[in-house]
Structures are given as structure tokens and as C-alpha cells.
Amino acid sequence: MHPLMVQYRAVVVKEVRQTARDKRVMALLTLAPLMQLFLLGFAVNFDVRHVPTVVVDRDRTAESRDYTRSLLAGDTLDLKAEFPDERTAEAALERGEASVALIIPRDFQKDVLKGQGAQVQALVDGSDPTRSSVAGNAVAQFAVLRATQLASAQARRQGDLLPHALVELVPRVLYNPELATSVYVVPGIAAMLLLIVTTVIMAMGLSRERETGTLEQLQVTPLRPGILMAGKVTPFLLIGLVDVGLALCVGVWVFGVPLRGSLTLVTVATLFYLLSTLGVGLLIATVSRTQQQAFVGGFLFVLPAVLLSGVMSPVRAMPDWLAWVTYLNPVRYYVEVLRGVLLREAELPDLWLQLVLLALFGVVMMAVAARRFQKTSA
Incomplete structure (x- = not known):
């Protein structure tokens, strides 16, 4: 050697x-x-699940309850409490008891059935950017999906044809399907x-x-x-x-x-x-x-x-x-x-x-x- x-x-x-x-x-x-x-x-x-959420339902109709129940059906948002007014909901966000507050206005069901625009307000705690971004995106995506479903249902009830074909986006996640x-x-x-x-x-x-x-x-x-x-x-x-x-x-x-x-x-x-x-x-x-x-x-x-x-x-x-x-x-x-x-x-x-x-x-x-x-x- x-x-x-x-x-x-x-x-x-x-x-x-x-x-x-x-x-x-x-x-x-x-x-x-x-x-x-x-x-x-x-x-x-970094997975965001079970975000504490409070709801202010000022309409208290079947349509508003169904909207809230559908939005909270997944595991992203968890219902923690229901409050009668916005001020109480904002106080829950200030105390850190909730990260999202959903405000459903009066005449929500009436506007939906008439085909008019109905606005649902979402107050999101921005002190945690990751959680607030995911929660805000979840609410926004559900709103778009719900609006499409309501428009389609109304068109079918009236016997009208939709002005154009609806486009359905089917995402496919590669390499890490479960994220x-x-x-x-x-x-x-x-x-x-x-x-x-x-x-x-x-x-x-x-x-x-x-x-x-x-x-x-x-x-x-x-x-x-x-x-x-x-x-x-x-x-x-x-x-x-x-x-x-x-x-x-x-x-x-x-x-x-x-x-x-x-x-x-x-x-x-x-x-x-x-x-x-x-x-x-x-x-x-x-x-x-x-x-x-x-x-x-x-x-x-x-x-x-x-x-x-x-x-x-x-x-x-x-x-x-x-x-x-x-x-x-x-x-x-x-x-x-x-x-x-x-x-x-x-x-x-x-x-x-x-x-x-x-x-x-x-x-x-x-x-x-x-x-x-x-x-x-x-």
C-alpha cells in the first residue's frame, strides 16, 4: 500500500x-x-383546517341557513357561535376567539329568489396571513360555486336556456395530491x-x-x-x-x-x-x-x-x-x-x-x- x-x-x-x-x-x-x-x-x-368561524344571520330564512350549512360542511371552517349583530362578531375576532365572521344580510333569500345580487360579507383576521388567505379563498370559491348553482337552478325553473355553456374546472394536483x-x-x-x-x-x-x-x-x-x-x-x-x-x-x-x-x-x-x-x-x-x-x-x-x-x-x-x-x-x-x-x-x-x-x-x-x-x- x-x-x-x-x-x-x-x-x-x-x-x-x-x-x-x-x-x-x-x-x-x-x-x-x-x-x-x-x-x-x-x-x-402549513395545512389550514378547522378555522374558528362565527356567523351573523340577519335574514334567518331557509335559504340563509342552507347557505351557511353548505359553507361550513367542509373541514376548512368550523362554526363556533352565532351572534345577533356585527359588533359582537367583530369583538370575537378581536379577542381571538374566531378568525372568520360571516355576515348574511337581511332579505338574502328574497334577493336570491329574484335573481338579484346578494352580498355575504366575510370578516377575516389578517394577523395570521396564511390562515386568513386560505379562509378567504375558501369563502370566495364557495360563493362563486353557489352563485353558479343558483343561476343554473333559476334558469331551469324558468325554462330558459343559459346564454353560454358553463365551464367546469376540474383541478388535478400532481406529485402531492393531498397537499x-x-x-x-x-x-x-x-x-x-x-x-x-x-x-x-x-x-x-x-x-x-x-x-x-x-x-x-x-x-x-x-x-x-x-x-x-x-x-x-x-x-x-x-x-x-x-x-x-x-x-x-x-x-x-x-x-x-x-x-x-x-x-x-x-x-x-x-x-x-x-x-x-x-x-x-x-x-x-x-x-x-x-x-x-x-x-x-x-x-x-x-x-x-x-x-x-x-x-x-x-x-x-x-x-x-x-x-x-x-x-x-x-x-x-x-x-x-x-x-x-x-x-x-x-x-x-x-x-x-x-x-x-x-x-x-x-x-x-x-x-x-x-x-x-x-x-x-x-
């Missing part, structure tokens, strides 16, 4: 044994990501946890060795700095691959994330991604003198990387000037690869640009970190 390979194997074996003996580090590398994936997978939920939040969020959470584990633990591990003097002892041996660095990075690279495998298993079996694409493509993307995250961790370690500095440096990198990755909110929803910054974020490309492969069965022709950019980021970041590591070892 080549002498360099002997040195490399010795460093890898040493790092593996040292990491395995430290139960706290092993827990941070394996158990902590799984626990966080479980918690975040269940906690992060489950976990299917969309879990791949992003996996990328986020992998970033935190590999970057922060790598930075703190090397900083701890510098504090205890272990790194200096290795640097005065005949080991080349490149071999020493590669040997220290390899165990974290393997642990990162194991963490991704565990995250995929949890995502598929617990949260129902589909596994439609190629695992080989996911593995290649993960290797490129780990080069970036470990390179950043190594770079942070070379400029940090203590574990506390390494932790702060890792946090200052991880937080903006997650926020600008599209894990929680789409990149296209960001301002244009901020969206351009996301092109410098490897987390964004890894999330796009995971969601593309797992959810849409995307293949290499669909994701080649993301893979090329991930590889470019990984090589550049690892080269910069290696150069800095060699300087500190000299």
Missing part, C-alpha cells in the same frame, strides 16, 4: 475511534438529527439538519482539538496537511451519508414522503453537498480559537443559509434583490435536488445544473478550507 494511503487510513481510524468513544458527539451526529426531524416534521404544518405539508417540508428539513450537523460539529471538533493541543501534536508528525485534513473530513462525510439515509427512511415510513426517483442521484448530490458543508465547517475551525467561537461562526453561517434556501418559504416569494443572493447558497440547490428526485421523479437532465453548481461550491469551498488549513499547520 502506498505510504500516503497508510497515513490516510491511520488518521481515519484514529478519528473514527475518537468520535465513537465520545458519546455526546455520537448523539449529536445521529440521534439529534432524527429527533429534530421527528419534531419539525410534525410541528411544521400534505410534511411531503414538501421533510426533504428541506433533512437538508437543514445535515447542514447543522456537519458544519457546526466539524468546526467545534477541530476547535476542541486545537484547544486541547491534540491538533498541534498531529501537525508536528510527518503527516502531510492534506492527508491530515482528508482523514479528519472522511468520518464526517460517512456520518453525513448515514444521516441522509436515516432521514429518508423516516421521511418515507413516518411522513409518507414518496421515493420516486433515483437514489444514486441523491447520493451524488449528497456527496457534493457535504463537500460544501464540511468545507465551511473546516474553514470556520481554522479561523476560530475556541469552541465557542466555532459555534458562533457556524450559527452565523447556518441561519442565513437556511432562511435563503427555500426550505420553509419559496425563493420566488423573496424580493428580487434577495433572490439573487440565494444563487450563492448550496443549500438551495440540494433542496431542489431532493424535492425533484423524491417528489417529481426528476432525472439527471432535469437537475444537471443544480448538481454542477453543488460540485462547484463543494470543490471551491474545500479548496479554500484546505489552503487555510495548510497555512495554520505551517
Whole structure:
């Protein structure tokens, strides 16, 4: 065996044994990501159901009651109370007891039967934009559907022909038919946890060795700095691959994330991604003198990387000037690869640009970190 390979194997074996003996580090590398994936997978939920709703029915007729009953038939809105006037309903919204208030005016049934326009007012609490948007859309869509049904029924009663054929929209949701939040969020959470584990633990591990003097002892041996660095990075690279495998298993079996694409493509993307995250961790370690500095440096990198990755909110929803910054974020490309492969069965022709950019980021970041590591070892 080549002498360099002997040195490399010795460093890898040493790092593996040292990491395995430290139960706290092993827990941070394996158990902590799984626990966080479980918690975040269940906690992060953008599905809006059972929105508390109050009703003010000033008409109190069969038509107004049927309208209210039909609107509340689904699981989006839940009837909490009925009030006699608008002021009481608004007070319920102010106290947070309800998020939507429906106001049905007087003469509602009379106007409907005459074919005249009847307005139903919906007061929506805008302090929660997601809930208010979904609730408002649900009320608006029902109003359009109900108006079409009433117009058709009236035309049939009068024996009139409709002036034009009604167009029925039949939506078909692809890739996530149930619109489950976990299917969309879990791949992003996996990328986020992998970033935190590999970057922060790598930075703190090397900083701890510098504090205890272990790194200096290795640097005065005949080991080349490149071999020493590669040997220290390899165990974290393997642990990162194991963490991704565990995250995929949890995502598929617990949260129902589909596994439609190629695992080989996911593995290649993960290797490129780990080069970036470990390179950043190594770079942070070379400029940090203590574990506390390494932790702060890792946090200052991880937080903006997650926020600008599209894990929680789409990149296209960001301002244009901020969206351009996301092109410098490897987390964004890894999330796009995971969601593309797992959810849409995307293949290499669909994701080649993301893979090329991930590889470019990984090589550049690892080269910069290696150069800095060699300087500190000299």
C-alpha cells in the first residue's frame, strides 16, 4: 500500500475511534438529527383546517341557513357561535376567539329568489396571513360555486336556456395530491439538519482539538496537511451519508414522503453537498480559537443559509434583490435536488445544473478550507 494511503487510513481510524468513544458527539451526529426531524416534521404544518368561524344571520330564512350549512360542511371552517349583530362578531375576532365572521344580510333569500345580487360579507383576521388567505379563498370559491348553482337552478325553473355553456374546472394536483405539508417540508428539513450537523460539529471538533493541543501534536508528525485534513473530513462525510439515509427512511415510513426517483442521484448530490458543508465547517475551525467561537461562526453561517434556501418559504416569494443572493447558497440547490428526485421523479437532465453548481461550491469551498488549513499547520 502506498505510504500516503497508510497515513490516510491511520488518521481515519484514529478519528473514527475518537468520535465513537465520545458519546455526546455520537448523539449529536445521529440521534439529534432524527429527533429534530421527528419534531419539525410534525410541528411544521402549513395545512389550514378547522378555522374558528362565527356567523351573523340577519335574514334567518331557509335559504340563509342552507347557505351557511353548505359553507361550513367542509373541514376548512368550523362554526363556533352565532351572534345577533356585527359588533359582537367583530369583538370575537378581536379577542381571538374566531378568525372568520360571516355576515348574511337581511332579505338574502328574497334577493336570491329574484335573481338579484346578494352580498355575504366575510370578516377575516389578517394577523395570521396564511390562515386568513386560505379562509378567504375558501369563502370566495364557495360563493362563486353557489352563485353558479343558483343561476343554473333559476334558469331551469324558468325554462330558459343559459346564454353560454358553463365551464367546469376540474383541478388535478400532481406529485402531492393531498397537499400534505410534511411531503414538501421533510426533504428541506433533512437538508437543514445535515447542514447543522456537519458544519457546526466539524468546526467545534477541530476547535476542541486545537484547544486541547491534540491538533498541534498531529501537525508536528510527518503527516502531510492534506492527508491530515482528508482523514479528519472522511468520518464526517460517512456520518453525513448515514444521516441522509436515516432521514429518508423516516421521511418515507413516518411522513409518507414518496421515493420516486433515483437514489444514486441523491447520493451524488449528497456527496457534493457535504463537500460544501464540511468545507465551511473546516474553514470556520481554522479561523476560530475556541469552541465557542466555532459555534458562533457556524450559527452565523447556518441561519442565513437556511432562511435563503427555500426550505420553509419559496425563493420566488423573496424580493428580487434577495433572490439573487440565494444563487450563492448550496443549500438551495440540494433542496431542489431532493424535492425533484423524491417528489417529481426528476432525472439527471432535469437537475444537471443544480448538481454542477453543488460540485462547484463543494470543490471551491474545500479548496479554500484546505489552503487555510495548510497555512495554520505551517
